[in-house]
Amino acid sequence: MPACLIFFGVVWASAGYAQFPTPAPSAAPAPDVLFRNQCGTCHTLSANEGPRQGPPLSGVFGRRVGGVPNYKYSAGFANVDFVWDTQRLDAWLTNPRTVIPGTVMIYRQAYPTTRQTIIDWLKEQH
Ligand code: HEC
Numbered sequence: 817m818p819a820c821l822i823f824f825g826v827v828w829a830s831a832g833y834a835q836f837p838t839p840a841p842s843a844a845p846a847p848d849v850l851f852r853n854q855c856g857t858c859h860t861l862s863a864n865e866g867p868r869q870g871p872p873l874s875g876v877f878g879r880r881v882g883g884v885p886n887y888k889y890s891a892g893f894a895n896v897d898f899v900w901d902t903q904r905l906d907a908w909l910t911n912p913r914t915v916i917p918g919t920v921m922i923y924r925q926a927y928p929t930t931r932q933t934i935i936d937w938l939k940e941q942h
Contacts, residue, residue, distance in 0.1 A: 844929075847937035854925065854934065861941050870921060876900050877939045881916075892918040905935045 845853070851861075858869040865872065871884035879900055882893035896916055898904060907914055909931045912921045925931050 844933070847933050850930065850934055851937060854923075854930075858921075858923075873938060874941050876941075877905070877935070890916075890918055890920050892916040902935055905938070906931055909934065 844850075855870075855873065859871070859873045860868060861874045862872060871887040871889070877900055881896055881898050881900060881904075882889045893916060900908075904915065906928075908916075909923070909925045911924050912919045925934075
């Protein structure tokens with residue numbers, strides 16, 4: 817069978833599977849996997865685990881910026897006062913330094929849908 821027919825067969829099959837709960841292999845990673853891959857090296861979700869390089873992010877949505885007691889934020893955090901909402905988190909994940917100059921969080925996510933998936937998921941983590 818020519819390779820292109822095999823390719824079409826695979827596409828056809830995965831399109832068919834889309835109606836089942838099991839995601840097709842090509843589907844975007846689940847939000848928790850995305851969080852683990854993108855943020856998990858530096859952030860936990862539980863205050864009990866103690867901070868990694870960054871503060872724990874459970875309950876960060878709706879929390880005051882720099883709000884984790886005992887976490888030593890960089891100096892710029894002293895000059896800002898807001899609550900993390902969708903807009904702030906979106907700007908932060910796009911480029912943290914536009915939100916808090918001098919922050920040491922080295923991360924940027926250029927894809928809006930990836931940022932949105934992570935933000936939506938963070939809303940649920942209390
Ligand atoms: C390379 C390590 C690293 C990665 C990866 C990273 N962060 Fe951070 N994050 C930090 C550090 C360090 C801080 C503290 C920044 C400071 O003090 O300047 C921080 C701070 C934050 C804050 C501010 C928290 C508060 O209490 O005000 C948020 C929100 C945040 N990160 C979200 C995320 C999300 C969501 C991801 C993944 C999409 C992520 N970070 C990926 C290291 C990281």
